[in-house]
Amino acid sequence: MNYYSTNCRTSDVTLEEAVVKGLAADKGLFMPRAISLLPAKFFREIEKLSLQEIAFEVATAFFGEDLPSDILRSMVDDTLNFDIPLVKVTDRIYSLELFHGPTLAFKDVGARFMARMLGYFIRKEGKQGVHVLVATSGDTGSAVANGFLGVEGIRVHVLYPKGKVSRIQEQQFTTLGGNVTALEVDGCFDDCQALVKSAFMDDELNDRLDLTSANSINVARFLPQAFYYFHAYARLKEADARLVACVPSGNFGNLTAGLLAKKMGLPVDKYIAANNRNDVFYQYLKTGRYSPRPSVATLANAMDVGDPSNFARILALYANSYEAIVTDVGGAAYDDAQIAEEIRTVWDRHRYLLDPHGACGFRALRESLMPGEVGFFLATAHPAKFQEKVERIIGDSIAVPPRLQRFMQGKKRTVPIRKSFADFKDYLLNSSGLG
Numbered sequence: 001m002n003y004y005s006t007n008c009r010t011s012d013v014t015l016e017e018a019v020v021k022g023l024a025a026d027k028g029l030f031m032p033r034a035i036s037l038l039p040a041k042f043f044r045e046i047e048k049l050s051l052q053e054i055a056f057e058v059a060t061a062f063f064g065e066d067l068p069s070d071i072l073r074s075m076v077d078d079t080l081n082f083d084i085p086l087v088k089v090t091d092r093i094y095s096l097e098l099f100h101g102p103t104l105a106f107k108d109v110g111a112r113f114m115a116r117m118l119g120y121f122i123r124k125e126g127k128q129g130v131h132v133l134v135a136t137s138g139d140t141g142s143a144v145a146n147g148f149l150g151v152e153g154i155r156v157h158v159l160y161p162k163g164k165v166s167r168i169q170e171q172q173f174t175t176l177g178g179n180v181t182a183l184e185v186d187g188c189f190d191d192c193q194a195l196v197k198s199a200f201m202d203d204e205l206n207d208r209l210d211l212t213s214a215n216s217i218n219v220a221r222f223l224p225q226a227f228y229y230f231h232a233y234a235r236l237k238e239a240d241a242r243l244v245a246c247v248p249s250g251n252f253g254n255l256t257a258g259l260l261a262k263k264m265g266l267p268v269d270k271y272i273a274a275n276n277r278n279d280v281f282y283q284y285l286k287t288g289r290y291s292p293r294p295s296v297a298t299l300a301n302a303m304d305v306g307d308p309s310n311f312a313r314i315l316a317l318y319a320n321s322y323e324a325i326v327t328d329v330g331g332a333a334y335d336d337a338q339i340a341e342e343i344r345t346v347w348d349r350h351r352y353l354l355d356p357h358g359a360c361g362f363r364a365l366r367e368s369l370m371p372g373e374v375g376f377f378l379a380t381a382h383p384a385k386f387q388e389k390v391e392r393i394i395g396d397s398i399a400v401p402p403r404l405q406r407f408m409q410g411k412k413r414t415v416p417i418r419k420s421f422a423d424f425k426d427y428l429l430n431s432s433g434l435g
């Protein structure tokens with residue numbers, strides 16, 4: 001399968017190039033050239049298949065031409081070594097719990113898959129080792145670091161702003177050891193990002209080291225997010241109702257993967273993008289105008305995005321047709337007071353604990369489901385990742401899963417650096433091979 005750039009100013013590339021490069025030469029995002037309908041037989045019997053079997057079928061539609069089947073199967077099985085339960089919250093609303101992976105958020109799926117696929121390609125290319133550079137304001141760093149942990153031939157460097165990420169987040173990428181190093185930068189997130197960008201532009205570094213990024217726009221992170229929409233459908237098929245999928249959205253990778261699943265024949269009638277106060281996409285749905293603006297901080301902070309990068313992919317998927325987009329996608333947006341109110345009432349009434357992102361998803365379904373429809377929302381993170389906020393909202397203490405507690409007990413190890421490119425470059429050049 002070939003991949004084209006959403007900017008259409010460069011020629012198609014192979015899967016390998018798309019994965020290794022991440023971003024197209026014209027700065028566009030890669031999209032699969034062909035999106036094939038999955039066979040009717042697959043949908044007829046899908047309820048008999050496990051999550052891993054469903055994911056393998058979908059992965060084969062994307063990557064089957066480019067990878068041997070047994071390799072692809074082990075990538076899928078290694079990635080999904082945890083379950084994604086669909087939990088009934090009310091009569092007609094289900095929670096797709098995407099938070100049972102190592103860092104308790106949905107990004108584990110894409111990050112783990114990408115790590116395995118990138119590892120495969122660099123071994124195939126006979127490279128000695130590749131350095132993955134990630135700047136993080138919290139969540140991406142943990143998913144990427146844990147996704148790549150122990151993957152042969154890859155060394156991960158996570159740059160994060162000292163004192164500006166939560167302790168839970170910090171523990172998730174500073175305690176791993178192995179092929180993961182955390183760089184504690186004396187600066188803010190933008191400084192971390194600037195260091196990474198400068199590294200990619202530095203000729204000497206690029207001559208001496210193989211550098212790559214694990215950006216969320218990489219197709220190897222983006223496409224696997226389609227897997228779990230098919231899985232949700234399989235678990236809900238019995239309900240025999242019109243299905244609505246609701247996606248708490250920030251950069252819109254998750255929603256776009258769901259829309260791709262629909263193009264592959266997934267019988268989901270309608271998608272809802274749930275936003276917090278950063279509602280650029282919701283405004284687009286209402287007005288037809290896309291006006292990015294700086295993000296504001298909210299309770300659902302992983303959705304604090306003012307110019308969602310995957311908007312370009314949605315336009316590409318719908319051939320720039322606003323009418324076609326609003327036929328398939330609806331929207332909603334909530335402020336912090338509404339998010340908190342939703343967490344509180346769902347806990348009081350249904351004893352189901354939402355995290356601030358999932359709360360947007362639940363509320364959007366509650367307010368928009370029509371008679372005869374059943375909805376599921378993507379529960380994108382475990383509520384314990386936002387322990388203090390959630391405890392304050394419900395006025396009670398919450399259980400912290402053992403996996404999260406283990407991170408909290410780990411020993412933090414970092415390399416402190418100043419926000420100076422010269423220091424960062426020295427560090428990279430001296431970082432000892434691929435230990």
Ligand SMILES: *Cc1c(COP(=O)(O)O)cnc(C)c1O
Nearest residue numbers: 249250251252253254302380381
């Ligand atoms: C990243 C993230 C989101 C937003 O997902 P996108 O694919 O960027 O729209 C939502 N919730 C949580 C918890 C996240 O970490």
